[in-house]
Amino acid sequence: MTVTDNMWHLLNLALLFNTEGYLFPCLVLTTVLLIGAISKSKRKNDGLSHIPVLGPELGAKGRTNEFRYNAKAFLQRGYEEFNRNGKAFLIQTTEGPMVVLNSQQSSEVGSMPDHIVDNMRPNGRALMDSYTGYLDGDAVVFRILKTQLTTQLGDLGDILAAQTDRCLISEFQDCEDWAPVQILGRLTRIVAAVSTRVFVGEELTTDEEWLKTTIDYTVQLVTCATILKHIPSVLRPVVYRFIPAYRKLQGYNNAAIRMIKPIVQARREAMEDAEFSCGNDMLQWMLNERVKKKFHDKDYVYLAQLQLQLSFAATHTTSMAVTNMLYDLVAWPEYIDVLRAEVTEQLAANSNSFRGNFVRNLYKMDSFMKESQRHNPVGYTIMGRDTCQDVTLSDGLFLPKGTFVVANLYQITHDPDIVQSDSDPNSFDGLRYYKMRNKLLKIGAGEKEVAGKHQFVSVSNSSMMFGYGKHACPGRFFASNEIKIILAKLLVAFDFETPAGVTGRYESSCCINRDKRTRISTPSSDSVCDALSRRKGPPESFDIAFAVFSNSLTAQGS
Numbered sequence: 001m002t003v004t005d006n007m008w009h010l011l012n013l014a015l016l017f018n019t020e021g022y023l024f025p026c027l028v029l030t031t032v033l034l035i036g037a038i039s040k041s042k043r044k045n046d047g048l049s050h051i052p053v054l055g056p057e058l059g060a061k062g063r064t065n066e067f068r069y070n071a072k073a074f075l076q077r078g079y080e081e082f083n084r085n086g087k088a089f090l091i092q093t094t095e096g097p098m099v100v101l102n103s104q105q106s107s108e109v110g111s112m113p114d115h116i117v118d119n120m121r122p123n124g125r126a127l128m129d130s131y132t133g134y135l136d137g138d139a140v141v142f143r144i145l146k147t148q149l150t151t152q153l154g155d156l157g158d159i160l161a162a163q164t165d166r167c168l169i170s171e172f173q174d175c176e177d178w179a180p181v182q183i184l185g186r187l188t189r190i191v192a193a194v195s196t197r198v199f200v201g202e203e204l205t206t207d208e209e210w211l212k213t214t215i216d217y218t219v220q221l222v223t224c225a226t227i228l229k230h231i232p233s234v235l236r237p238v239v240y241r242f243i244p245a246y247r248k249l250q251g252y253n254n255a256a257i258r259m260i261k262p263i264v265q266a267r268r269e270a271m272e273d274a275e276f277s278c279g280n281d282m283l284q285w286m287l288n289e290r291v292k293k294k295f296h297d298k299d300y301v302y303l304a305q306l307q308l309q310l311s312f313a314a315t316h317t318t319s320m321a322v323t324n325m326l327y328d329l330v331a332w333p334e335y336i337d338v339l340r341a342e343v344t345e346q347l348a349a350n351s352n353s354f355r356g357n358f359v360r361n362l363y364k365m366d367s368f369m370k371e372s373q374r375h376n377p378v379g380y381t382i383m384g385r386d387t388c389q390d391v392t393l394s395d396g397l398f399l400p401k402g403t404f405v406v407a408n409l410y411q412i413t414h415d416p417d418i419v420q421s422d423s424d425p426n427s428f429d430g431l432r433y434y435k436m437r438n439k440l441l442k443i444g445a446g447e448k449e450v451a452g453k454h455q456f457v458s459v460s461n462s463s464m465m466f467g468y469g470k471h472a473c474p475g476r477f478f479a480s481n482e483i484k485i486i487l488a489k490l491l492v493a494f495d496f497e498t499p500a501g502v503t504g505r506y507e508s509s510c511c512i513n514r515d516k517r518t519r520i521s522t523p524s525s526d527s528v529c530d531a532l533s534r535r536k537g538p539p540e541s542f543d544i545a546f547a548v549f550s551n552s553l554t555a556q557g558s
């Protein structure tokens with residue numbers, strides 16, 4: 001928000017207070033706010049005058065608006081003018097200046113240790129953590145995600161598959177014959193329930209209140225943070241409590257604590273038994289850690305908050321990714337049979353089990369997923385970091401302490417010089433990464449060398465959809481397995497196409513928060529995000545038509 005915007009707010013406030021007869025306090029407050037706004041705006045631009053500003057002819061307000069309402073094109077212009085020539089550029093956002101880096105600079109920053117660049121503050125700031133209470137960055141959770149969860153994914157295959165079956169039966173029971181459905185909401189519920197199985201265990205997978213809590217928590221968190229950003233910073237400590245989304249957040253916090261408490265207590269009692277064999281879910285792994293460190297009292301409060309943190313990171317990111325993959329499948333239906341054949345073949349080779357190497361061997365699906373994600377990332381920019389000290393990059397770019405930097409993700413991942421594949425990166429080639437992988441194998445690279453390259457979960461300076469470096473998404477291995485199992489089940493059990501009269505690919509179900517400081521997107525709240533799965537067909541149309549393909553869903557086993 002600019003100083004002029006602030007003044008306009010304050011003027012309105014003054015008039016409002018005046019009508020109530022509080023002119024003097026209002027004038028004092030106005031003066032304080034103006035001083036705060038002016039000094040804040042000056043301080044925030046310090047030390048960056050050596051970095052070129054994108055769109056100097058637009059004026060400060062014009063530039064902020066261009067970024068707010070036309071971000072993709074504006075970032076593309078910046079890429080062509082500066083990033084492609086090895087330079088960074090500056091964009092003014094509602095929350096201050098942001099330095100946009102090219103691929104080389106981003107990977108260098110992404111590899112720096114935490115005492116030099118901080119990834120928590122940008123997230124916390126974006127989500128207004130001091131008001132919303134958002135808890136970011138629990139090192140134990142990150143470690144468990146990277147170790148226990150990731151190493152057990154092969155064993156969890158059939159458990160996830162059975163949970164997916166149960167969800168598909170309940171979510172698509174109306175799809176006996178071709179039936180139009182709106183897919184995002186249903187996939188979000190499926191992802192929430194399947195993730196719940198792994199995050200908390202069986203108990204809450206069918207609990208409607210838990211599913212609503214974990215799904216809507218993210219929506220209200222982003223709504224609350226977005227509203228707060230439109231309120232002058234000095235007023236925020238007073239008004240945040242009156243924002244309806246804040247009250248809902250408090251309700252969800254309390255509900256999560258209430259629902260987790262009996263489960264934690266029952267597990268604690270069971271753990272007293274010497275015969276107790278540890279369950280395979282995040283809650284149990286967290287409890288084991290807490291016991292090791294002898295934490296007991298009110299553990300459930302902390303564990304409930306961690307569950308909300310997990311669902312924030314995992315639910316909508318994954319459900320929007322699967323939605324985009326289905327949008328791509330119906331837009332390029334030639335891939336439906338290719339992927340279905342691969343699933344059928346691999347299931348037959350794996351005795352119809354989803355365990356072990358089944359998921360790993362779905363190479364064509366993996367490639368399709370990565371291509372879909374490249375075209376529909378969680379944001380046009382990614383990897384927000386604050387510098388904690390003065391930093392000079394290897395190309396000489398000086399970033400003073402306190403600079404907010406991001407990677408120009410969409411442009412980097414669409415630059416032919418960086419992607420280096422045989423087909424144009426601006427086209428959709430579902431087998432792009434499959435072919436790149438095979439090419440490596442053909443020129444004699446070993447399986448081991450190829451394993452980490454061109455896969456959905458691989459991160460590199462040409463592939464930063466999950467971030468890069470130490471803080472690259474630790475849940476991506478789980479997300480990859482979960483998505484593959486959901487897609488495999490959908491392909492085997494259903495057929496899908498765009499409803500009659502709809503042409504072209506739906507607009508992305510990737511919600512880009514307008515000021516780009518939020519890497520997380522929110523479905524089902526048009527007031528928060530403006531780019532959410534807008535359909536190209538008539539308003540009453542549905543986004544995907546579904547039909548039962550074969551009767552292969554069984555809700556057996558767990």
Ligand code: HEM
Binds near residue numbers: 119145317383
């Ligand atoms: C398709 C789904 C997903 C996408 C696109 C996604 C994307 C991202 C991105 C872009 C980041 C920031 C990386 C960086 O700044 O370098 C991130 C961080 C994170 N993600 Fe994911 N994510 C997904 C699924 C998940 C899942 C399923 C989980 C948990 C099981 C998870 C847990 C996390 C956590 C804990 C972080 C913070 C890591 C840190 O600060 O060190 N994500 N994710």
